Amino acid sequence: MKKIASIMVATDMSTCAVMAEKRAALLCRQLGVDTLDIINVQDLSVIDMLTRALKSPTDETKRVVREGLAADLENITKRLEEAYGINSRLVIRFGKPAHEITTRVIGEKTGLLVVGAHGNDPSSDMFLGNLPSKLLQFNPCPLLIVRKAPTAEYRKIIVAVDFSEISLYLAQQALAIATPETEIVLVHAYEVPNEGMMRYASVSEGLLHEFRSNIRLKAGAEIQDFISQLDVPNPITPVIQFGVPSVVLKENIEANNPDLIVMGKHGRTRLEEFLLGSTTRNTINETDCDILVVPPAAIDRDLGLAGKGI
Numbered sequence: 001m002k003k004i005a006s007i008m009v010a011t012d013m014s015t016c017a018v019m020a021e022k023r024a025a026l027l028c029r030q031l032g033v034d035t036l037d038i039i040n041v042q043d044l045s046v047i048d049m050l051t052r053a054l055k056s057p058t059d060e061t062k063r064v065v066r067e068g069l070a071a072d073l074e075n076i077t078k079r080l081e082e083a084y085g086i087n088s089r090l091v092i093r094f095g096k097p098a099h100e101i102t103t104r105v106i107g108e109k110t111g112l113l114v115v116g117a118h119g120n121d122p123s124s125d126m127f128l129g130n131l132p133s134k135l136l137q138f139n140p141c142p143l144l145i146v147r148k149a150p151t152a153e154y155r156k157i158i159v160a161v162d163f164s165e166i167s168l169y170l171a172q173q174a175l176a177i178a179t180p181e182t183e184i185v186l187v188h189a190y191e192v193p194n195e196g197m198m199r200y201a202s203v204s205e206g207l208l209h210e211f212r213s214n215i216r217l218k219a220g221a222e223i224q225d226f227i228s229q230l231d232v233p234n235p236i237t238p239v240i241q242f243g244v245p246s247v248v249l250k251e252n253i254e255a256n257n258p259d260l261i262v263m264g265k266h267g268r269t270r271l272e273e274f275l276l277g278s279t280t281r282n283t284i285n286e287t288d289c290d291i292l293v294v295p296p297a298a299i300d301r302d303l304g305l306a307g308k309g310i
Contacts, residue, residue: 004111004176008037010101010131013072016116020146021076023290024114025084027177030153035087038076039104040069041097066092098134110141112177117147132293140297142173146290148259154178154290158185158258160249163222166264166299168229173294174262175232184230185237185256188223189248190215212242253287261287264294 009024011017021038028036042065051061069092077088093100105113115132132145157174161167174184192211223238230236241248253261 006111007033008110009114010039016118019149020114020116023146023150025080025086026150028086029084035089037089039091041093041100102138112142114144136295142294144292154259156183156258157260159262161186161188163226170262170264180233183235187239187252189245190219260290262292
């Protein structure tokens with residue numbers, strides 16, 4: 001599996017950002033990452049407003065803001081160093097948060113980006129459903145959305161799988177931030193192809209049940225092969241359940257109470273719905289746990305799928 005060599009956390013010093021900072025620092029310590037990048041982006045619209053209010057040149061306003069931010073951000077680095085024994089590197093940028101963060105991620109070849117679920121201002125780019133969604137369009141590395149204050153390493157992780165190469169990649173991403181004791185729950189939802197059309201054609205319930213049983217048996221063999229490919233000591237719990245993928249995922253989140261959900265965009269079935277659409281947005285909004293979303297750029301880059309129309 002690919003080792004995470006660098007981590008960046010975006011902060012606006014809100015309550016959720018503090019939780020993201022702590023999770024990022026905990027992961028740095030757990031994974032042996034030397035230095036945590038901490039980035040704060042000030043929107044230019046705010047700078048323009050302050051420039052008019054202070055009646056000063058834009059560069060002077062930026063200097064004043066930077067100096068004020070530096071003191072607060074230094075307090076963050078001291079707190080994280082004392083609590084987690086890690087080093088931090090501060091980055092202050094002016095512009096659109098998603099653009100500036102993505103530029104930094106690309107320039108530093110960041111392995112994992114961490115953000116809080118909410119920012120200080122629900123109308124700002126640091127609001128859940130805005131910044132994460134924008135980052136997923138352009139950011140080339142896995143994005144960890146933090147909703148809970150971390151107290152320990154992740155103990156239970158759910159991964160939605162369809163047995164494709166991409167699903168295997170997602171499971172490996174989960175394992176990359178897990179400990180050997182972390183339980184990995186693999187959730188696979190299955191349906192009978194064209195079942196609705198079969199019902200219109202008056203196919204008997206007995207025959208439909210037979211189709212479902214055959215699909216389940218095949219899925220059982222596939223998930224065991226999938227687990228063998230992971231080849232890890234972690235406790236792995238396979239879940240094979242009939243139903244719509246989004247509904248099955250939600251039911252298993254409620255039943256298993258995971259610390260983290262791992263999701264990706266591509267798949268050979270409706271797993272693809274889990275990302276960048278209403279299902280992912282609803283999952284993020286309706287669950288209390290953290291979510292690791294692997295964007296298409298990361299999948300395409302690491303699996304060499306770019307330009308293949310997958």
